[in-house]
Amino acid sequence: TKMSATLAIMLGLVLFLLTSSASAAQLGFASPRDVVDSVRGDVRGGGGYGAHHLRSSRASQLVAKMTLEEKSYLMSGTGVREYVGQTKAILRLKIPSLVLNDGPQGFRVNKQNASLPGTTTAFPCALAVTATWNENLAYQWAKSIATEFIKKGANVWLGPGLNVMRIPNGGRSFEYLSGEDPHLGAVMADATVQGSQSVPGLIATPKHFIDNNQEFNRTESASLVDGRTQRQLYLPPFASAARAGALSAMCSYNRITSEGVKFTYSCEDPQTLTGLFREEAGFKGFVMSDWGATHSTAKAIKSGLDQEMPSDDFLGAKALQEALDAKTLDEDDVDAAATRVLSAMDAAGILDGAGSGGDINANVTTPEAAALSRRIAAESTVMLTNQANILPLDANALKHVAVIGDAAQKEPIVSGGGSGYVQPPYVITHYDGIASRIRGTASYTPSGDVTAATDAASKADVAVIVVGVKSSEGSDRATLSLAHDDDALISAVADAQPRTIVIVCAPGPVLMPWRHAVASVLITPYGGQEAGNGVADVLFNDVSPSGRLPFCIPNIDNEQRWTSEQYPGVDSVMSYSERMSTGYRWYHKQGDVAPAFWFGYGLSYTKFEIGDPRLLEEGSSHSIVADVANVGSRDGVEVVQLYVTWPSHSLGASEPPAQLRGYRRIRVSAGERSTIHFEVTSDMLRLWDESAGRWLVPAGTYTLYVSKDAGTLGRGITVAWPRADMLQV
Numbered sequence: 001t002k003m004s005a006t007l008a009i010m011l012g013l014v015l016f017l018l019t020s021s022a023s024a025a026q027l028g029f030a031s032p033r034d035v036v037d038s039v040r041g042d043v044r045g046g047g048g049y050g051a052h053h054l055r056s057s058r059a060s061q062l063v064a065k066m067t068l069e070e071k072s073y074l075m076s077g078t079g080v081r082e083y084v085g086q087t088k089a090i091l092r093l094k095i096p097s098l099v100l101n102d103g104p105q106g107f108r109v110n111k112q113n114a115s116l117p118g119t120t121t122a123f124p125c126a127l128a129v130t131a132t133w134n135e136n137l138a139y140q141w142a143k144s145i146a147t148e149f150i151k152k153g154a155n156v157w158l159g160p161g162l163n164v165m166r167i168p169n170g171g172r173s174f175e176y177l178s179g180e181d182p183h184l185g186a187v188m189a190d191a192t193v194q195g196s197q198s199v200p201g202l203i204a205t206p207k208h209f210i211d212n213n214q215e216f217n218r219t220e221s222a223s224l225v226d227g228r229t230q231r232q233l234y235l236p237p238f239a240s241a242a243r244a245g246a247l248s249a250m251c252s253y254n255r256i257t258s259e260g261v262k263f264t265y266s267c268e269d270p271q272t273l274t275g276l277f278r279e280e281a282g283f284k285g286f287v288m289s290d291w292g293a294t295h296s297t298a299k300a301i302k303s304g305l306d307q308e309m310p311s312d313d314f315l316g317a318k319a320l321q322e323a324l325d326a327k328t329l330d331e332d333d334v335d336a337a338a339t340r341v342l343s344a345m346d347a348a349g350i351l352d353g354a355g356s357g358g359d360i361n362a363n364v365t366t367p368e369a370a371a372l373s374r375r376i377a378a379e380s381t382v383m384l385t386n387q388a389n390i391l392p393l394d395a396n397a398l399k400h401v402a403v404i405g406d407a408a409q410k411e412p413i414v415s416g417g418g419s420g421y422v423q424p425p426y427v428i429t430h431y432d433g434i435a436s437r438i439r440g441t442a443s444y445t446p447s448g449d450v451t452a453a454t455d456a457a458s459k460a461d462v463a464v465i466v467v468g469v470k471s472s473e474g475s476d477r478a479t480l481s482l483a484h485d486d487d488a489l490i491s492a493v494a495d496a497q498p499r500t501i502v503i504v505c506a507p508g509p510v511l512m513p514w515r516h517a518v519a520s521v522l523i524t525p526y527g528g529q530e531a532g533n534g535v536a537d538v539l540f541n542d543v544s545p546s547g548r549l550p551f552c553i554p555n556i557d558n559e560q561r562w563t564s565e566q567y568p569g570v571d572s573v574m575s576y577s578e579r580m581s582t583g584y585r586w587y588h589k590q591g592d593v594a595p596a597f598w599f600g601y602g603l604s605y606t607k608f609e610i611g612d613p614r615l616l617e618e619g620s621s622h623s624i625v626a627d628v629a630n631v632g633s634r635d636g637v638e639v640v641q642l643y644v645t646w647p648s649h650s651l652g653a654s655e656p657p658a659q660l661r662g663y664r665r666i667r668v669s670a671g672e673r674s675t676i677h678f679e680v681t682s683d684m685l686r687l688w689d690e691s692a693g694r695w696l697v698p699a700g701t702y703t704l705y706v707s708k709d710a711g712t713l714g715r716g717i718t719v720a721w722p723r724a725d726m727l728q729v
Contacts, residue, residue: 179550201355377534418473
């Protein structure tokens with residue numbers, strides 16, 4: 001019955017989350033719900049070991065009844081058809097198929113069903129969600145995507161993307177939730193996994209595990225990364241997803257060098273799949289390969305791969321039988337992999353019919369999904385400059401607005417390319433959004449005619465230029481610059497109209513050499529089908545600007561001075577010799593260079609003041625407390641951030657200073673103030689000791705900063721941690 005099926009789903013998910021939380025506790029992590037409260041002042045680290053198999057007794061019993069061929073149905077795909085991946089149903093045992101589909105921005109209609117464009121919602125991209133610094137929105141975003149997947153007949157969401165931004169020009173940065181920080185990524189990972197898997201019958205698939213930080217030569221590149229950098233910078237979002245109960249995960253194309261084992265493909269690397277992910281991070285779901293990323297049978301399965309996608313070349317019945325005959329594989333290995341897949345299906349309720357009945361031909365868009373997309377597009381808009389308080393605009397007072405640029409109307413940039421692309425049912429362009437809001441008139445001029453653009457701008461009350469950068473899976477961006485013609489267009493229009501506003505549609509950092517010459521600059525990660533309405537909501541103050549940068553914006557290309565060995569790599573080997581010094585951490589460690597705009601930065605229509613932090617001690621617990629006052633004339637939202645600097649000796653000596661370890665997103669009315677608290681825990685201070693192979697908290701004096709962004713740290717407060725040479729945690 002429907003009631004019993006629902007009960008089975010709930011019991012399965014409770015069992016899965018309880019076992020995940022138990023392992024997390026062994027690692028010193030909080031339970032999954034703690035992170036969705038947002039913005040606790042702690043970081044998710046790792047350490048210790050936990051059981052790494054979730055075996056539902058029901059799944060084990062079913063696998064015991066299967067033939068080898070039937071087990072292979074769970075462990076391999078049937079090719080790319082109307083969905084991008086699918087397993088074969090085992091009708092004899094009433095086991096339905098897994099139906100997998102892209103992607104991280106919504107349900108992707110691919111070339112196999114190209115007659116169905118516009119039947120799903122083109123949500124804002126993952127990076128846009130992260131720019132909101134609002135994990136409650138992230139939860140709703142993931143839940144809404146999952147709901148459309150189920151209605152489309154798919155029960156596996158190939159998302160969320162979690163890789164931390166190592167290089168600013170990465171081609172898939174728009175697909176990933178972490179931005180350039182592991183703590184921010186961990187919070188967003190938890191929210192999206194829980195949001196998506198709150199929909200009965202849906203399995204989330206965090207990807208791409210691990211060290212998949214560039215698109216150049218992605219199928220053969222080898223990431224040479226030390227264990228400390230691996231655990232502190234690149235693992236936390238995936239560890240958070242594991243704690244949240246992710247039922248599956250996707251391993252990546254690249255090769256990995258870790259723990260002394262050189263250049264092993266990610267999908268057959270036991271050190272990371274089993275040692276790092278399952279044993280240390282406590283992941284209990286099943287691991288599938290990226291499409292075509294399986295390279296072996298016995299080695300891959302023994303290393304921790306459970307499912308080959310999209311085909312059955314290596315994990316199909318024929319290959320499995322050959323490996324068993326050659327005695328390179330045991331039947332127990334096959335059973336373990338098949339059981340992990342089936343246990344996830346059981347936990348999601350799929351074995352009880354949850355999520356069934358969807359139709360690939362259905363139009364699953366809803367007004368509610370469109371409204372959510374609009375809200376995310378608005379809250380992810382980051383206001384970078386606002387000279388003379390030109391913003392917000394007064395819709396009733398404006399007589400004429402000149403809207404300029406191909407990206408404003410002719411060629412809107414609202415989504416990235418590749419598996420992250422979603423064909424929208426419609427697009428509200430920036431011109432549409434602005435024109436629909438004002439009492440006066442709006443004109444549109446495309447990018448090609450600078451003379452026409454400057455003429456239109458000079459006759460208007462205000463000029464709004466919309467520019468952007470396209471990005472896609474399969475290649476990295478050659479430069480962080482806009483097209484040369486766009487830079488020239490902005491400069492020319494700014495000369496003709498001092499009230500010029502520039503909106504940048506971006507997949508990540510973009511250079512802005514003209515930023516001081518224009519009245520206002522706003523950057524918006526790909527905003528989806530409601531991009532124009534979302535930005536207009538900010539321009540006209542229906543939504544107070546609250547987006548914050550999830551990355552730094554450099555002044556020039558390669559400001560970090562990457563060597564060829566570091567990027568793009570030499571002889572297909574990429575050396576992560578910069579260790580933790582990427583993004584804002586590099587600027588902090590350098591000390592003599594500042595980016596154009598810092599990580600965590602963003603302006604509001606009001607003014608906030610953050611008081612000096614204070615230390616509260618209650619027994620053995622420590623909290624950092626600070627007052628946040630809205631001293632402006634408008635209500636607004638501030639994102640208050642906590643940064644930590646380690647003692648300058650021992651492990652802390654090599655650690656970049658001032659790293660994010662907590663944040664709070666708070667709304668404060670004009671003239672009011674609020675007090676925020678960050679609990680100081682060992683989790684937020686721990687560092688990985690490579691030589692000892694364990695997590696340690698260096699004893700000594702820590703400096704903690706409560707700040708608006710990574711660049712304006714202000715006065716710090718010191719906290720003395722245990723009086724011992726080293727505290728193991």
